[in-house]
Amino acid sequence: MALVGYTNAGKSTIFNRLTAADSLEENLLFATLDPLTRKCVLPCGYTVLVTDTVGFIQDLPTTLVAAFRSTLEEVTEADLLLHVVDSSHPDYVAHERTVSRLLTELGASSIPMVTVYNKSDQKASEFIPTTTASIMISALSAADIDRLRYFLEEAVKQQMVHYDVSIPSGEGKLLAQLKSDTILHEWHYNEQGGTYDCQGYVLPAHPLYGELQSFQR
Ligand SMILES: Nc1nc2c(ncn2[C@@H]2O[C@H](COP(=O)(O)OP(=O)(O)OP(=O)(O)O)[C@@H](O)[C@H]2O)c(=O)[nH]1
Ligand SMILES: [Mg+2]
Numbered sequence: 424m425a426l427v428g429y430t431n432a433g434k435s436t437i438f439n440r441l442t443a444a445d446s447l448e449e450n451l452l453f454a455t456l457d458p459l460t461r462k463c464v465l466p467c468g469y470t471v472l473v474t475d476t477v478g479f480i481q482d483l484p485t486t487l488v489a490a491f492r493s494t495l496e497e498v499t500e501a502d503l504l505l506h507v508v509d510s511s512h513p514d515y516v517a518h519e520r521t522v523s524r525l526l527t528e529l530g531a532s533s534i535p536m537v538t539v540y541n542k543s544d545q546k547a548s549e550f551i552p553t554t555t556a557s558i559m560i561s562a563l564s565a566a567d568i569d570r571l572r573y574f575l576e577e578a579v580k581q582q583m584v585h586y587d588v589s590i591p592s593g594e595g596k597l598l599a600q601l602k603s604d605t606i607l608h609e610w611h612y613n614e615q616g617g618t619y620d621c622q623g624y625v626l627p628a629h630p631l632y633g634e635l636q637s638f639q640r
Contacts, residue, residue: 424463424471424575425498427526428507429518430478433541436562437507438475441571460497465576466569469606474501479522495529502582502626504536505575510559511545519553537578539571580606583624588638590619597634604631 426434442461460474474497498504506522508515519538526532538557540546544564552559558574560567583606590597592612601607601621610621620640625632 424503424505424579425474425476425501426505426507427476427498427522428479429509429512429522430480432478432507432509432518433562434478434507435475437505437539437541437568437571438473440562440565440568442473463572463575465579465606466572467576467606467608468602469576469579470603471575471579473505474498479525481521495531498526499529499531499534501531501534503578504531504534506536506538508538508540509542510540510550511542511547513547515547515550516553535578535582537574543567576606580624582626584627584632585622586625586632586635587622587640588620588635589613589616589640590621590638592617592619597631600631604629 426438428434438459438461441463460472462470463473464470476495476497504526506519508519512518523532526534526536536556538552538554540550540552540557540559541562543559544561546559556578558571560571562568586605590601598619598621601610601623604625606624607621608623610619612618613620625635
Protein backbone atom coordinates (compact mmCIF):
# COMPACT_ATOMS: atom_id res chain seq x y z
CA MET A 424 0.00 0.00 0.00
CA ALA A 425 1.11 3.57 -0.51
CA LEU A 426 0.10 6.57 1.58
CA VAL A 427 -0.62 9.50 -0.70
CA GLY A 428 -2.07 12.92 -0.06
CA TYR A 429 -1.56 16.63 0.12
CA THR A 430 1.43 17.87 2.07
CA ASN A 431 0.94 18.10 5.86
CA ALA A 432 -2.13 15.79 5.80
CA GLY A 433 -0.53 13.45 8.35
CA LYS A 434 0.84 10.67 6.12
CA SER A 435 4.13 10.23 7.98
CA THR A 436 2.35 10.30 11.35
CA ILE A 437 0.01 7.52 10.21
CA PHE A 438 2.92 5.65 8.61
CA ASN A 439 4.88 5.74 11.87
CA ARG A 440 1.97 4.57 13.95
CA LEU A 441 1.04 1.78 11.52
CA THR A 442 4.60 0.55 11.22
CA ALA A 443 6.07 1.79 14.50
CA ALA A 444 8.97 3.25 12.54
CA ASP A 445 10.71 6.57 12.95
CA SER A 446 10.13 8.49 9.76
CA LEU A 447 10.49 12.27 9.86
CA GLU A 448 7.32 13.68 11.27
CA GLU A 449 7.33 17.41 11.55
CA ASN A 450 5.09 20.31 10.99
CA LEU A 451 7.08 21.28 7.94
CA LEU A 452 6.21 21.26 4.30
CA PHE A 453 7.79 18.26 2.60
CA ALA A 454 9.08 16.67 5.77
CA THR A 455 9.29 13.49 3.70
CA LEU A 456 11.66 13.59 0.77
CA ASP A 457 12.51 9.93 0.34
CA PRO A 458 10.06 7.12 -0.05
CA LEU A 459 10.10 4.83 2.94
CA THR A 460 8.68 1.36 2.97
CA ARG A 461 8.03 -0.72 6.06
CA LYS A 462 6.02 -3.70 7.21
CA CYS A 463 2.61 -3.29 8.78
CA VAL A 464 0.90 -6.21 10.50
CA LEU A 465 -2.89 -6.29 10.13
CA PRO A 466 -5.09 -7.56 13.00
CA CYS A 467 -5.40 -11.01 11.36
CA GLY A 468 -1.59 -11.33 11.33
CA TYR A 469 -1.20 -10.70 7.58
CA THR A 470 1.77 -8.47 6.78
CA VAL A 471 1.59 -5.76 4.13
CA LEU A 472 4.23 -3.33 2.92
CA VAL A 473 3.36 0.31 3.41
CA THR A 474 5.16 3.16 1.67
CA ASP A 475 5.17 6.74 2.89
CA THR A 476 5.44 9.31 0.09
CA VAL A 477 6.26 12.94 -0.39
CA GLY A 478 3.25 15.25 -0.10
CA PHE A 479 1.42 16.38 -3.20
CA ILE A 480 0.91 20.07 -3.81
CA GLN A 481 -0.80 22.13 -6.46
CA ASP A 482 2.28 23.79 -7.99
CA LEU A 483 5.32 21.65 -7.49
CA PRO A 484 8.59 23.63 -7.24
CA THR A 485 11.13 22.34 -9.80
CA THR A 486 13.69 21.55 -7.10
CA LEU A 487 11.30 18.98 -5.67
CA VAL A 488 10.42 17.30 -8.94
CA ALA A 489 13.21 14.71 -8.62
CA ALA A 490 12.09 13.65 -5.13
CA PHE A 491 8.55 13.61 -6.38
CA ARG A 492 9.44 11.34 -9.31
CA SER A 493 10.96 8.58 -7.15
CA THR A 494 7.99 8.69 -4.79
CA LEU A 495 5.68 8.40 -7.70
CA GLU A 496 7.21 5.19 -8.93
CA GLU A 497 6.30 3.71 -5.55
CA VAL A 498 2.76 4.95 -6.01
CA THR A 499 2.20 3.36 -9.41
CA GLU A 500 3.46 0.01 -8.09
CA ALA A 501 1.07 -0.10 -5.13
CA ASP A 502 -1.93 -2.47 -4.98
CA LEU A 503 -3.88 -0.08 -2.78
CA LEU A 504 -3.63 3.67 -2.21
CA LEU A 505 -4.48 5.27 1.14
CA HIS A 506 -5.39 8.84 0.37
CA VAL A 507 -4.82 10.85 3.55
CA VAL A 508 -6.84 14.07 3.77
CA ASP A 509 -6.47 16.78 6.44
CA SER A 510 -10.10 17.24 7.47
CA SER A 511 -9.16 20.27 9.59
CA HIS A 512 -8.01 22.23 6.54
CA PRO A 513 -10.57 24.67 5.10
CA ASP A 514 -9.43 23.72 1.56
CA TYR A 515 -9.57 19.96 2.05
CA VAL A 516 -11.90 19.49 -0.96
CA ALA A 517 -9.48 21.35 -3.26
CA HIS A 518 -6.62 19.27 -1.82
CA GLU A 519 -8.50 16.06 -2.57
CA ARG A 520 -9.10 17.23 -6.12
CA THR A 521 -5.44 18.15 -6.64
CA VAL A 522 -4.31 14.75 -5.40
CA SER A 523 -6.82 12.96 -7.66
CA ARG A 524 -5.68 15.01 -10.65
CA LEU A 525 -1.99 14.25 -9.96
CA LEU A 526 -2.78 10.55 -9.55
CA THR A 527 -4.54 10.59 -12.93
CA GLU A 528 -1.56 12.36 -14.53
CA LEU A 529 0.67 9.64 -13.11
CA GLY A 530 -1.47 6.89 -14.55
CA ALA A 531 -2.37 5.71 -11.03
CA SER A 532 -6.09 6.45 -11.17
CA SER A 533 -7.06 2.81 -11.74
CA ILE A 534 -5.36 1.63 -8.51
CA PRO A 535 -7.96 0.88 -5.82
CA MET A 536 -8.04 3.71 -3.28
CA VAL A 537 -9.52 4.33 0.14
CA THR A 538 -9.62 7.73 1.83
CA VAL A 539 -8.42 8.37 5.37
CA TYR A 540 -9.87 11.60 6.75
CA ASN A 541 -7.31 12.57 9.36
CA LYS A 542 -7.17 15.14 12.17
CA SER A 543 -10.74 14.40 13.28
CA ASP A 544 -9.80 16.01 16.62
CA GLN A 545 -9.67 19.34 14.75
CA LYS A 546 -12.00 18.69 11.84
CA ALA A 547 -13.47 21.73 10.10
CA SER A 548 -17.03 22.51 11.21
CA GLU A 549 -18.31 22.30 7.61
CA PHE A 550 -16.54 18.99 6.97
CA ILE A 551 -18.46 16.40 4.91
CA PRO A 552 -16.70 13.33 3.47
CA THR A 553 -16.68 13.34 -0.33
CA THR A 554 -16.44 9.54 -0.59
CA THR A 555 -17.98 6.62 1.27
CA ALA A 556 -14.89 4.40 0.86
CA SER A 557 -13.40 6.26 3.78
CA ILE A 558 -12.65 6.31 7.49
CA MET A 559 -12.36 9.27 9.81
CA ILE A 560 -9.54 9.16 12.32
CA SER A 561 -7.09 11.12 14.39
CA ALA A 562 -3.62 9.75 13.86
CA LEU A 563 -2.87 10.87 17.42
CA SER A 564 -5.39 8.40 18.88
CA ALA A 565 -4.17 4.84 19.46
CA ALA A 566 -7.76 3.56 19.34
CA ASP A 567 -8.24 5.20 15.92
CA ILE A 568 -5.04 3.62 14.58
CA ASP A 569 -6.48 0.24 15.69
CA ARG A 570 -9.72 1.00 13.83
CA LEU A 571 -7.63 1.97 10.80
CA ARG A 572 -5.89 -1.44 10.89
CA TYR A 573 -9.28 -3.23 10.75
CA PHE A 574 -10.45 -0.89 7.99
CA LEU A 575 -7.30 -1.62 5.95
CA GLU A 576 -7.73 -5.35 6.52
CA GLU A 577 -11.20 -5.14 4.95
CA ALA A 578 -9.83 -3.07 2.06
CA VAL A 579 -7.05 -5.62 1.46
CA LYS A 580 -9.53 -8.50 1.60
CA GLN A 581 -11.56 -6.84 -1.13
CA GLN A 582 -8.52 -7.21 -3.43
CA MET A 583 -8.35 -10.92 -2.60
CA VAL A 584 -10.18 -14.10 -3.55
CA HIS A 585 -11.72 -16.44 -0.98
CA TYR A 586 -10.35 -20.00 -0.80
CA ASP A 587 -11.66 -23.14 0.87
CA VAL A 588 -9.18 -26.00 0.55
CA SER A 589 -8.21 -29.41 1.97
CA ILE A 590 -4.44 -29.71 2.30
CA PRO A 591 -2.87 -33.14 2.96
CA SER A 592 -1.04 -33.03 6.30
CA GLY A 593 2.25 -33.85 4.55
CA GLU A 594 2.20 -30.49 2.78
CA GLY A 595 3.84 -28.64 5.68
CA LYS A 596 5.48 -26.03 3.49
CA LEU A 597 2.21 -25.11 1.81
CA LEU A 598 0.47 -24.84 5.19
CA ALA A 599 3.21 -22.54 6.45
CA GLN A 600 2.84 -20.40 3.33
CA LEU A 601 -0.90 -20.11 3.87
CA LYS A 602 -0.16 -18.69 7.31
CA SER A 603 2.45 -16.20 6.13
CA ASP A 604 1.30 -15.19 2.64
CA THR A 605 -2.50 -15.24 2.83
CA ILE A 606 -5.18 -14.21 5.29
CA LEU A 607 -5.83 -17.61 6.89
CA HIS A 608 -9.20 -17.24 8.55
CA GLU A 609 -9.95 -20.72 9.81
CA TRP A 610 -8.26 -24.08 9.78
CA HIS A 611 -8.79 -27.41 11.47
CA TYR A 612 -7.43 -30.92 11.20
CA ASN A 613 -9.77 -33.38 9.53
CA GLU A 614 -8.92 -36.79 11.04
CA GLN A 615 -10.92 -38.78 8.53
CA GLY A 616 -9.15 -37.35 5.51
CA GLY A 617 -5.79 -36.65 7.16
CA THR A 618 -6.04 -33.12 5.83
CA TYR A 619 -6.06 -29.58 7.11
CA ASP A 620 -9.22 -27.83 5.99
CA CYS A 621 -8.41 -24.18 5.50
CA GLN A 622 -10.39 -21.10 4.59
CA GLY A 623 -9.07 -17.66 3.87
CA TYR A 624 -8.20 -15.00 1.33
CA VAL A 625 -5.36 -14.90 -1.20
CA LEU A 626 -4.26 -12.29 -3.73
CA PRO A 627 -5.12 -13.55 -7.23
CA ALA A 628 -1.69 -12.36 -8.44
CA HIS A 629 0.12 -14.49 -5.81
CA PRO A 630 1.67 -17.80 -7.00
CA LEU A 631 -0.19 -19.59 -4.17
CA TYR A 632 -3.48 -18.75 -5.83
CA GLY A 633 -2.72 -21.17 -8.71
CA GLU A 634 -1.28 -23.79 -6.38
CA LEU A 635 -4.43 -23.84 -4.24
CA GLN A 636 -6.70 -24.64 -7.20
CA SER A 637 -5.89 -28.37 -7.03
CA PHE A 638 -6.82 -28.52 -3.31
CA GLN A 639 -10.26 -26.86 -3.60
CA ARG A 640 -13.00 -28.40 -1.48
N1 LIG B 1 -4.21 17.61 15.55
C1 LIG B 1 -3.71 16.66 14.79
N2 LIG B 1 -2.48 16.81 14.22
C2 LIG B 1 -2.02 15.83 13.44
C3 LIG B 1 -2.75 14.63 13.21
N3 LIG B 1 -2.02 13.85 12.37
C4 LIG B 1 -0.89 14.53 12.11
N4 LIG B 1 -0.87 15.72 12.74
C5 LIG B 1 0.18 16.74 12.71
O1 LIG B 1 0.22 17.30 11.39
C6 LIG B 1 1.56 17.67 11.05
C7 LIG B 1 1.95 17.05 9.72
O2 LIG B 1 2.03 15.65 9.86
P1 LIG B 1 2.94 14.75 8.91
O3 LIG B 1 2.65 13.35 9.28
O4 LIG B 1 4.35 15.20 8.90
O5 LIG B 1 2.27 15.10 7.48
P2 LIG B 1 2.67 14.55 6.03
O6 LIG B 1 1.40 14.31 5.29
O7 LIG B 1 3.60 13.40 6.16
O8 LIG B 1 3.42 15.82 5.39
P3 LIG B 1 4.46 15.85 4.15
O9 LIG B 1 5.47 14.78 4.37
O10 LIG B 1 4.98 17.23 4.19
O11 LIG B 1 3.62 15.61 2.93
C8 LIG B 1 2.42 17.22 12.23
O12 LIG B 1 2.62 18.32 13.09
C9 LIG B 1 1.57 16.18 12.93
O13 LIG B 1 1.86 16.03 14.29
C10 LIG B 1 -4.04 14.49 13.82
O14 LIG B 1 -4.77 13.49 13.67
N5 LIG B 1 -4.46 15.54 14.59
MG1 LIG C 1 5.51 13.13 5.43
